[in-house]
Amino acid sequence: MNPRILVVDDEPIVRTFIRAALRSHGYDVLTAASAAEAAEISGVDLLLTEFELPDASGEVLAARLRKKQRCLRVIYTTGQSQLKTSEAVLYKPFTTAVLLDAIGSQCCCHPKAA
Numbered sequence: 001m002n003p004r005i006l007v008v009d010d011e012p013i014v015r016t017f018i019r020a021a022l023r024s025h026g027y028d029v030l031t032a033a034s035a036a037e038a039a040e041i042s043g044v045d046l047l048l049t050e051f052e053l054p055d056a057s058g059e060v061l062a063a064r065l066r067k068k069q070r071c072l073r074v075i076y077t078t079g080q081s082q083l084k085t086s087e088a089v090l091y092k093p094f095t096t097a098v099l100l101d102a103i104g105s106q107c108c109c110h111p112k113a114a
Contacts, residue, residue, distance in 0.1 A: 004028040005103070008038045008049035008061065009077065014092075018048065021096045022103065035061040042068050046106055051078040051089075059085070073106045 005027050007018045015031045022029045032038035035056035038049070047065055049058040062074045075088040083089050090102050 002026050002028045003045040004030065004043065005046045005048055006030045006032065006038060006041055006044040006065075008032045008035065008047070008053065008058070010034065010050065010054055014050075014077075018099065021099055025100060027103070035064075039064050044069070044072070046073045046075065046103065048075045048077065048090075048103070051076040051080070051083060051085075062087070075102055075106070 005022055007015055007022075007029060008031070009015050009018070010033055012033070015033070019029045019031055030041055030044065032041060035053045038047075038061055042065075044065075047062055049061055051058040053061065058074075058076045062072070066072050075090060076083065076085060077090045077092055077094075079092045081091070088102055088105065090098065
């Protein structure tokens with residue numbers, strides 16, 4: 001089974017770009033447009049979320065999901081120049097190569113060859 005990644009971003013173009021990039025490299029990808037929508041999803045290996053969502057911060061979302069799944073890995077995306085967090089951060093704009101490197105750095109997230 002391939003790693004399952006939940007992508008949360010309120011911008012449809014960003015969700016579409018990330019979903020396409022990850023699926024083309026063998027990842028199972030779910031998407032959500034808000035923290036509320038994402039909070040209903042479980043059973044993922046990695047949360048890739050915008051740090052500032054309209055309905056909650058990425059930190060709040062990660063905390064909610066970790067109540068159901070303690071070992072959930074998290075990567076934040078942001079357009080801010082500096083973000084202070086203990087989690088991995090991708091600064092927008094980023095390339096597919098940078099995205100894949102960030103995902104690959106998470107020990108649980110390597111897709112199996114077909």
